[in-house]
Amino acid sequence: MKFAHASSLTFTVNGTVHSLDVATHHNLLDVLRDVLELTGTKECCVEGECGACTVLVDGRSVNSCLMLAVEADGREITTVEGLASEGRLSPLQEAFLDEGAVQCGFCIPGQLMSAQELLAKNPHPTVDEVRDGLVGNLCRCAGYQQITAAVLAVAEAADR
């Protein structure tokens, strides 16, 4: 089990296509962090409870610790490193900074990815919908009110 076979994997990460051999037992989080060196995605509980490792898989937020890397074959992955484009922060990234949503910062990549999906599916969420949407992302600094405010600020700005 520990020395499982390698399997080939072709997937797109933040717009770049990667083809590599991965151990079949390695999860997507391992491959992102250890192979592609995209360390913005964080590791904490590794059982799908904390949300620190959240990435988008074909636009859906996923705990990358619970997904085998080989399952990502043919899919499009977005990590926190893919949110800013050409050095310009995304509206959510800007709002997180403006609202004071970032404290220690360790949960923030996961929060941003969940928020990204939330707004894509529901551009005008209520406070409760934001709290529901981010319930899988733990923040021990507990900037939940500031994170919620940041998501709502982006939704509001999009209306203008």
Add this chain to the structure above:
Amino acid sequence: MSAEGVGASPRRVGGYGRVTGHQEYLADIRMADVLHVKLITLDCARAQLISIDTTAAEQVPGVRLVMTAADLPQPVPRFGPQFQDRPVLAVGETKYHGEPVAAVAAETKDAAELAVELVEVEHEVLSGGVFSMAGALDPASPLVQDPELRPNDPLAETNVLREHRFGWGDVDAEVADLVVENTYEFPMVTHFTIEPHGFMAAPDGDGIAVWSTIQHPYLLQKMIAKILGLPLVKVRVFAPDTGGAFGGKQNPKLEPLMAFMALRTGRPVRLILTLEETFQAVRRSSAEIHVRTGFLEDGTMAFQDIEADFLIGAYVDIADRVVSKSSYLACGPYRLPAARILARAILSHTTPSTAFRGFGIPQLTWAREANIDEGAHALGIDPLELRLRNLARHGEAFIPGDTPADGDWAQTIHKAAGLIEWATPVPPGRGRGLAVGLKSGPTSGLSYSTVRLLADGSGLVYAGTSDMGQGARTIFAQIVSAELGTPLDRISVVMGDTAAVPYDQQTSASRSSVFMGTAILRACRDIQAQLRTMASRLHGIDESEIIVESGVVRLPDRELTILDVLQAGLGRLGGELIGNGEMRKDVDPDHPLGGTAAFFEFNCTATEVEVDRETGETIVHRYVTVGDVGRALNPMQVVGQDEGAAIMGLGHTLMEHIILDESGRIMNLGAIDYRIPTSKDLPLELLSESVENADGPGPYGIKGVSEASLLCTAPAVAAAVTDATGLVIRDLPLTPERVWRAMMEQR
């Protein structure tokens, strides 16, 4: 007020990296040629180690080292911030669930994980492990610590590590109309930083480099130097910004093991704990606290008599200091003719307990404030009125020989009472509660800073503080900006490298804005003095006629920018101005704690709750926290700390507790079974406000702010639960099950 200086809320310094994923936390650091380390532990708390067979593990391809205690210097080195009691690896016996007995270093994580399974640890699970207060105090129970480690200690043949006695007046001579006494319990809880602890070490020439998720890099440097017999200069500690710490990352744990493994293999080694291993590394002390308060008929408090037992872990870490420092302040902010406090630190076969936001005060505040509420109820006096009646006034020496009350604390209480609308009728089905918390800041400390004003006017700040989310980098940059007029985006704050940054004693007790902030302020003032000398030389004006402040140099007849003076003064060679600052509060050997409080953190929390009669769930409708912060140097960060601490307090109040089985194993090990507040566990309305009278000892009148709002969360919520239901529950957390059971019994 500028958008970046004192009283402004600019974007967090370091925020950009945190939203883009580029912030490098310890686990993100790549190192060539690194070996991956995994720990070998036993699935029980107390066991005798008979033998460890590493043969099969060593044969796993890629394994470079399986280290056991036998591979360490003998006797196995022990270390700790208070007592030298924690061995580098377990010696002879494991004393808590998860104590490492060996470690594997391998070329890959997979190889290390496989090898861990193949290390055969022959052991015998020992009965009689001490997992509770009663067990620890039972004379038939085994001793957690070998008495040989406690020479000349009269308590060495018991599980009581230390007894602390404080107080004043004569409790027994005081006359009271009513005495209320009860015992209150506080559970074991864990820090649950989202970033698990991590460590690396590597040979560094004829010395060693150590990376750690540590709050006190200079303490780690000192300990490693001592254990390895190296001069300080040969031990370089890197302390990257942590992903949360809350006290749990103050003191060294596995770094000495990592240093030995690096030296043994001659390679860099890396150990990132799992969340489960992190749970097994740190926790908050549980406590059983007996409070006896004497009241006069009009609500005046005549005395308090408090006995506080803290169940600390198998090794002391800083837990005994937690017990003494918090118990000293057990009676809180009240004026009392007499107080008697007996606190005991009691060893057990459990996770070593350590500093955790509030440093023992949440436990004592829970007991004291709940007891006072019971007194108010019995006397028929409004609990708000009763507190105000006994509250120390600004400047009043409420603890003989210590710092007098350093704030208008009644103002804080009135503000909280106003926000919860205390004077209005409580809506049907709900209850309100209110409590106050008081914690001393540091009793001593030492911080140095160097500030460099570079030739183009940009600034470099060196501070040995750890930024663990509290926002120290931002605060420090704001101070420099306020003093030298440099915009924040032209200031860098260098931290986390003992070879680059001057000494700082520690990052704890909400001290950094006050202590390091003062050192930085003084370094800036040093630079201002040099600019004054420069301007005097350049313009032929006496220094006494020149004022340098907030980015400008004022001459009698005109005003120049600092940059103008700097560049003219530095001349063709360029260069820079270097300012140094120091903040020192010396140890007072005659004080029971080694020093008076540098400042107090005072908070009043008020809540309005509803209790679901069917499920026992407590719904917090409104939650108000007001802190006396002196001055909010960065209001956004103050609110972040204040709300964050309040929500953390709601965790230990309503949901969090470590559950042990009969053999001392942690049953709820990990994120699925140990629940912390999520975005859906917030009060329906959460208000955080500050009182600002600029009466703190830090720059511009600030005080520390990072702990106050979790000190009295539990009694404020519990009082509201009592108000709503008539139930008095003296044990935390107030889980739906516990409240529901109490309601069933009430019927």
